[in-house]
Amino acid sequence: GAGVSQSPRYKVAKRGQDVALRCDPISGHVSLFWYQQALGQGPEFLTYFQNEAQLDKSGLPSDRFFAERPEGSVSTLKIQRTQQEDSAVYLCASSLPHSGRASTGELFFGEGSRLTVL
Amino acid sequence: GENVEQHPSTLSVQEGDSAVIKCTYSDSASNYFPWYKQELGKGPQLIIDIRSNVGEKKDQRIAVTLNKTAKHFSLHITETQPEDSAVYFCAAAYSGGGADGLTFGKGTHLIIQP
Numbered sequence: 001g002a003g004v005s006q007s008p009r010y011k012v013a014k015r016g017q018d019v020a021l022r023c024d025p026i027s028g029h030v031s032l033f034w035y036q037q038a039l040g041q042g043p044e045f046l047t048y049f050q051n052e053a054q055l056d057k058s059g060l061p062s063d064r065f066f067a068e069r070p071e072g073s074v075s076t077l078k079i080q081r082t083q084q085e086d087s088a089v090y091l092c093a094s095s096l097p098h099s100g101r102a103s104t105g106e107l108f109f110g111e112g113s114r115l116t117v118l
Numbered sequence: 119g120e121n122v123e124q125h126p127s128t129l130s131v132q133e134g135d136s137a138v139i140k141c142t143y144s145d146s147a148s149n150y151f152p153w154y155k156q157e158l159g160k161g162p163q164l165i166i167d168i169r170s171n172v173g174e175k176k177d178q179r180i181a182v183t184l185n186k187t188a189k190h191f192s193l194h195i196t197e198t199q200p201e202d203s204a205v206y207f208c209a210a211a212y213s214g215g216g217a218d219g220l221t222f223g224k225g226t227h228l229i230i231q232p
Contacts, residue, residue, distance in 0.1 A: 002123055004161070035218055042124075042207050042222035043162065054217065066163030106152065107220060 002026065004017040004110035006092050012116045013082045021077045021113045025097060032075050034067055043091055049107030069115060082117045089114045122210050124206075124223025132231050137198055139226045140206035142190040151184060151191045151211035152220065156205045163226040166193070169213075175192045195228075 005024040013019050025032050031053050035043035036059075045059040051072035061069070064082075069075040093107040094115055123150040131137045135166075142192040143151075149170040154162035168175045168182045168191065175182050195202055201218040207228050 040225075042209075042224045043220075045219045045221070050217050078208075093161075106161075106167065108165050109154075109163065111159065111161045 004092055004094055004108050005112035006090075006113050008113055009111065010114050010116075012118065015083060015118055016081050018080045018113060019079065019082055021079075021090050021115070022077045022090075023077070023092030023110060025092070026072065026108055027073075029094035029108070030072065031095040031098060032069060033093045033095075034075070034077050035093065036061075037089045037091055037112070039088070046077070046090075081113070082115075084117050087115055087117045093097070120148055120210055120212075120221040122208060122221050122223040124175065124208050125228060126225065126226060128227045128229070129171050130229040130231055131198055133198055133200060135198055135200070137206070137228055139193045139195075140190060140207055141192070141210075141223050142188075143210040143221075144189065145210070145212070146186075146189065147212045150211045152209050152211075153180075153182060153193050154209065154222075156225070158204075162207055163208045167178045171210040172175070198228075200230050200232065203228060213214070 005034040013087045034046040037043045048056040048065045049069045052069050052092045064080045066078045089112040091109050093109045095107050124141045130139040152167035153165050155165045162169045166177050166180050166182050168184050179196045206224045207225045208223045211220045
């Protein structure tokens with residue numbers, strides 16, 4: 001499809017399990033973002049990639065969270081030893097290539113992966 | 119870092135009336151202010167945005183105003199329709215010097231009463 005695709009849409013994990021969430025950005029979009037959205041809240045920034053380079057990971061809540069984008073397209077967000085507070089919707093977004101002031105700034109979001117940790 | 123405050127958290131209006139949602143931001147360097155609409159079970163979708171070099175922008179029934187001095191911006195929806203019911207998020211970012219990561223407000227649940 002033409003949009004951002006995320007999988008799985010729903011994931012239930014037992015506390016302590018590892019999970020991996022996948023994002024397929026729009027073709028040609030070099031910028032990729034991960035956001036965490038708790039119930040009833042706005043999305044909160046986790047990390048940002050430009051191509052395969054992770055330029056900002058300041059929003060990752062702990063060292064249990066790890067993201068990669070090895071070939072500059074598909075990205076995976078991994079959460080190790082999941083905790084109940086990790087329960088949220090994880091949104092992936094991509095945007096047009098950044099070129100200084102020419103950047104549009106518009107983020108195109110996927111439908112998210114809803115993680116429930118029991 | 120940037121902090122975005124949004125209110126009200128819930129807004130109920132009669133179909134056909136106008137709705138206004140307001141946001142304030144803290145970082146004077148921010149120069150890009152989009153508004154996103156999120157329907158249940160979907161990701162946020164951009165509906166309108168404004169950059170700091172303009173004070174107002176309109177697209178059909180939707181308009182956004184920006185007051186850089188006061189660091190606040192607002193979304194105006196006129197002639198509301200049932201399909202306008204959703205959660206709306208304002209956001210702010212500095213666009214042009216690096217990552218375009220957005221800082222979002224907590225959202226406004228807009229309810230259109232028939």
